[in-house]
Amino acid sequence: MILFILRRILYAIPIMFGVALVCFSLVHLAPGDPLVSVLPPDASAELQKQLRTLYGFDRSLPEQFFSWILRAVTGDLGTSIASSRSVTEEVFRAVKNTLILASFATLIGFFFGSLFGFVAGYFRDTFVDKLASFISVMGVSVPHYWLGMVLVIIFAAQLNWLPATGAGPGGSADWAWDWAHMRHLVLPAITMSVIPMGIIARTVRALVADTLAQEFIIGLRAMGLTDFGVFRHVVKNVAPTALAVMGLQLGYLLGGSILIETVFSWPGTGFLLNSAIFQRDLPLLQGTILVLAIFFVLLNVLVDILQSTLDPRITRQ
Amino acid sequence: MSQDAIIEIKDLEVVFGSGSAAVRAVNGVSLCVERGQTVALIGESGSGKSVTLRSLLRLHAPKRTSIKGSIRVAGHDVLSLSSSALSDFRGEVCSMIFQEPLLALDPVYSVGDQIIESIQRHKGCSRAEANKKALALFERVKIPSPERRLAAYPHEMSGGMRQRAMIALALACDPQVLLADEPTTALDATVQIQILLLLRELQKTLGLSIVFVTHDIGAAVEVADRIAVMYAGQIVEEGDVRTIMRAPRHPYTKALLQSRAHGSLDRGQRLATIPGAPPDLAKLPPGCAFAPRCAYAQDACREGTIALVSLGESHGARCRRTDVTHLPHTESVEA
Numbered sequence: 230m231i232l233f234i235l236r237r238i239l240y241a242i243p244i245m246f247g248v249a250l251v252c253f254s255l256v257h258l259a260p261g262d263p264l265v266s267v268l269p270p271d272a273s274a275e276l277q278k279q280l281r282t283l284y285g286f287d288r289s290l291p292e293q294f295f296s297w298i299l300r301a302v303t304g305d306l307g308t309s310i311a312s313s314r315s316v317t318e319e320v321f322r323a324v325k326n327t328l329i330l331a332s333f334a335t336l337i338g339f340f341f342g343s344l345f346g347f348v349a350g351y352f353r354d355t356f357v358d359k360l361a362s363f364i365s366v367m368g369v370s371v372p373h374y375w376l377g378m379v380l381v382i383i384f385a386a387q388l389n390w391l392p393a394t395g396a397g398p399g400g401s402a403d404w405a406w407d408w409a410h411m412r413h414l415v416l417p418a419i420t421m422s423v424i425p426m427g428i429i430a431r432t433v434r435a436l437v438a439d440t441l442a443q444e445f446i447i448g449l450r451a452m453g454l455t456d457f458g459v460f461r462h463v464v465k466n467v468a469p470t471a472l473a474v475m476g477l478q479l480g481y482l483l484g485g486s487i488l489i490e491t492v493f494s495w496p497g498t499g500f501l502l503n504s505a506i507f508q509r510d511l512p513l514l515q516g517t518i519l520v521l522a523i524f525f526v527l528l529n530v531l532v533d534i535l536q537s538t539l540d541p542r543i544t545r546q
Numbered sequence: 547m548s549q550d551a552i553i554e555i556k557d558l559e560v561v562f563g564s565g566s567a568a569v570r571a572v573n574g575v576s577l578c579v580e581r582g583q584t585v586a587l588i589g590e591s592g593s594g595k596s597v598t599l600r601s602l603l604r605l606h607a608p609k610r611t612s613i614k615g616s617i618r619v620a621g622h623d624v625l626s627l628s629s630s631a632l633s634d635f636r637g638e639v640c641s642m643i644f645q646e647p648l649l650a651l652d653p654v655y656s657v658g659d660q661i662i663e664s665i666q667r668h669k670g671c672s673r674a675e676a677n678k679k680a681l682a683l684f685e686r687v688k689i690p691s692p693e694r695r696l697a698a699y700p701h702e703m704s705g706g707m708r709q710r711a712m713i714a715l716a717l718a719c720d721p722q723v724l725l726a727d728e729p730t731t732a733l734d735a736t737v738q739i740q741i742l743l744l745l746r747e748l749q750k751t752l753g754l755s756i757v758f759v760t761h762d763i764g765a766a767v768e769v770a771d772r773i774a775v776m777y778a779g780q781i782v783e784e785g786d787v788r789t790i791m792r793a794p795r796h797p798y799t800k801a802l803l804q805s806r807a808h809g810s811l812d813r814g815q816r817l818a819t820i821p822g823a824p825p826d827l828a829k830l831p832p833g834c835a836f837a838p839r840c841a842y843a844q845d846a847c848r849e850g851t852i853a854l855v856s857l858g859e860s861h862g863a864r865c866r867r868t869d870v871t872h873l874p875h876t877e878s879v880e881a
Contacts, residue, residue: 448650453637
């Protein structure tokens with residue numbers, strides 16, 4: 230088992246290198262001058278050249294890539310052009326906030342998605358199934374920034390129950406586990422949970438229906454298991470795939486929450502990416518993308534390991 | 547009916563679906579199995595043998611199935627058991643082995659875990675005790691290195707080993723009745739005979755009553771005391787193995803026995819077959835369901851219901867032409 234885990238982690242290293250190469254190239258392929266946001270419009274050619282050398286933009290791309298990746302391995306992702314702060318620090322503060330938001334959203338989505346999925350799978354083609362399917366299709370189809378704004382209008386503007394934006398009182402970006410901070414989490418987490426909920430519900434419904442149609446369900450009944458006893462077997466059969474889908478959804482939410490974080494001004498990676506793009510802050514942009522991509526890879530490794538412990542048919546050789 | 551009867555099926559009717567699409571899978575089956583006896587239900591695919599077998603544990607989905615008649619197994623009126631009494635009955639009084647154990651065992655639980663779960667479910671003993679019992683069962687069904695095999699998952703075992711494990715699971719709670727649904731069909735020939743011998747040995751030592759469903763007449767002869775031949779949801783002939791094999795009286799049984807290869811066939815010699823195809827169970831013809839394919843059929847065979855004709859002690863055939871069916875076909879046509 231330990232060998233299997235080690236092997237999975239080793240496999241991840243070349244993937245991460247490839248990911249780093251792709252995100253570096255993409256950022257540099259995009260047109261535009263990265264120095265435009267810090268240079269005054271009337272800057273002299275002398276000053277431009279000086280800054281270009283300072284940030285290393287005068288060197289060849291392969292040279293830039295290798296010096297970036299070598300420093301990245303030691304945890305140094307460079308300095309943000311716009312704020313002159315360490316990219317590593319900026320990214321990890323944002324990652325922490327996004328991780329909190331995405332984890333809550335995935336947990337809510339997984340809970341309700343599994344609930345709807347099991348109910349729909351067990352009561353297939355009944356009214357309950359149609360209702361659960363309707364809710365999950367809505368979850369996938371509704372634009373979430375729109376849903377976010379609707380929730381803000383109802384619960385923040387009209388009812389005044391919850392704050393509309395930010396991650397803490399007074400616009401603070403430092404998270405704490407108290408109600409003053411937690412209440413800022415409610416609306417964005419619910420908005421964000423709607424997509425994983427829909428996808429997990431659809432997946433679980435199909436898995437449950439498929440499992441219930443298997444011969445071994447009759448076998449389990451024939452050996453005298455009650456409905457609840459059979460249900461436990463169904464859960465263990467459904468769990469590996471459901472967990473894999475949940476892990477992938479968490480991965481998407483870690484990087485793909487630009488719209489929601491912008492609507493709620495949540496100081497996470499999506500918000501950071503948004504501002505890095507608009508300010509053409511290349512070191513910040515490529516650092517953020519790299520960290521998110523590595524998270525995604527590691528999450529996949531984790532899901533692989535979890536799955537193989539739950540489903541003996543996934544080989545550990 | 548005999549005092550010793552452990553299974554008594556009377557006028558069993560099983561219909562799937564309703565209205566014009568209703569499939570009449572079983573049409574008035576009556577069968578009696580004595581304690582310690584092995585009865586083989588034989589017939590081709592769709593003859594209702596597996597449906598009859600599964601009715602004994604009421605395994606059909608209740609929403610889509612209507613079951614009429616009565617089934618008594620070891621003193622339990624199966625069709626009127628409450629759902630909790632039914633799940634107590636399954637596995638404890640009467641259990642089942644399936645055709646393809648790879649599909650009938652849960653793939654994500656080890657075989658040992660499934661046996662232990664069944665023992666704990668019915669006997670309420672500790673896990674350690676259940677584990678000991680499971681180990682003894684694996685030894686009883688002659689699985690080599692049983693400790694290691696208990697921890698194996700179904701996909702890690704060979705076909706014969708899996709069927710042995712399935713038998714161990716079925717015997718986990720010392721049932722009185724064992725139902726076997728084509729237990730050797732998915733196995734290759736050398737393993738088949740091992741499983742049949744194992745079943746026969748277990749039946750003798752444990753005093754089990756077995757209902758054995760198969761379309762393999764050879765397998766039926768190997769394990770059974772009595773044979774019931776099914777066609778289109780009815781038992782068309784029933785008797786002890788010797789009688790059925792030597793002096794079958796129903797034209798279907800005769801045709802079935804003739805369509806086997808006896809020893810060796812000469813090169814170029816055709817194997818006898820039964821012309822036509824089994825009837826659509828949603829549109830059964832009046833009279834005898836076999837009449838359209840029967841060499842002995844007369845107009846009288848195509849109307850009314852055909853009663854079971856007693857042909858001596860514990861031998862009967864559902865046929866109007868039993869007066870001539872013991873003669874070869876050519877003579878009967880002249881008669």
